[in-house]
Amino acid sequence: xxxxxxVDVPNNKPLWIGLTYIHGIGKLTAANILKEAKVDGTIKAxxxxxxxVSRIAQIITRDLLVEGNLRRQVSQNITRLRDIACYxxxxxxxxxxVRGQQTQSNARTRKGKxxxxxxxxxxxx
Amino acid sequence: xxxxxxxxxxxxxxxxxxxxxxxENGTREPIKTWARACTIIPEFVGFxxxxxxxxxxxxxxxxxxxxxxxxxxxxxxxxxxxxxxNKK
Numbered sequence: 001x002x003x004x005x006x007v008d009v010p011n012n013k014p015l016w017i018g019l020t021y022i023h024g025i026g027k028l029t030a031a032n033i034l035k036e037a038k039v040d041g042t043i044k045a046x047x048x049x050x051x052x053v054s055r056i057a058q059i060i061t062r063d064l065l066v067e068g069n070l071r072r073q074v075s076q077n078i079t080r081l082r083d084i085a086c087y088x089x090x091x092x093x094x095x096x097x098v099r100g101q102q103t104q105s106n107a108r109t110r111k112g113k114x115x116x117x118x119x120x121x122x123x124x125x
Numbered sequence: 126x127x128x129x130x131x132x133x134x135x136x137x138x139x140x141x142x143x144x145x146x147x148x149e150n151g152t153r154e155p156i157k158t159w160a161r162a163c164t165i166i167p168e169f170v171g172f173x174x175x176x177x178x179x180x181x182x183x184x185x186x187x188x189x190x191x192x193x194x195x196x197x198x199x200x201x202x203x204x205x206x207x208x209x210x211n212k213k
Contacts, residue, residue, distance in 0.1 A: 084190045086198040117208075 016041035161197025
């Protein structure tokens with residue numbers, strides 16, 4: 001199992017899919033990386049030579065924000081919004097959708113599991 | 126959709142002039158404004174604005190982090206703060 005930037009990359013999958021196991025790399029980015037490193041994306045990750053692995057790793061560390069760094073940046077951005085108390089920050093604080101979606105119904109991803117309220121909307125008792 | 130680069134950020138002109146004037150005089154009085162759509166530019170940092178929310182003027186102290194946001198983002202227009210049963 002080749003390790004690229006930290007942990008990652010399973011042996012039994014074609015490389016262009018395997019690379020997407022790294023947080024911050026999707027299919028498009030994976031394809032771009034492979035093109036730049038001149039590595040065939042259809043071969044399995046286990047069959048890579050040392051040289052190819054290091055070429056890929058080099059490109060990633062040079063151009064991209066991945067894994068921990070990316071996660072840190074995202075959470076910093078959110079913390080910034082929270083701290084300045086702007087509308088988006090308030091929505092983050094309250095655990096509601098941030099981008100103007102409706103909340104009368106749905107929005108379950110942000111609001112979490114349903115909290116049933118007695119007497120509301122046909123719930124008897 | 127974002128705003129065209131060509132135009133630059135929207136800054137309410139009267140408000141901007143008031144800020145410039147206060148800078149010259151060296152005063153830092155709160156400025157009452159209805160211009161919620163006005164972008165906060167670096168010159169505004171350190172000022173206090175009274176931003177109208179449709180009902181009252183809420184105090185907004187501008188810090189460096191707020192640059193690039195609009196004044197209205199800091200003056201909430203809705204009052205809901207949770208159901209009766211909710212603690213916290």
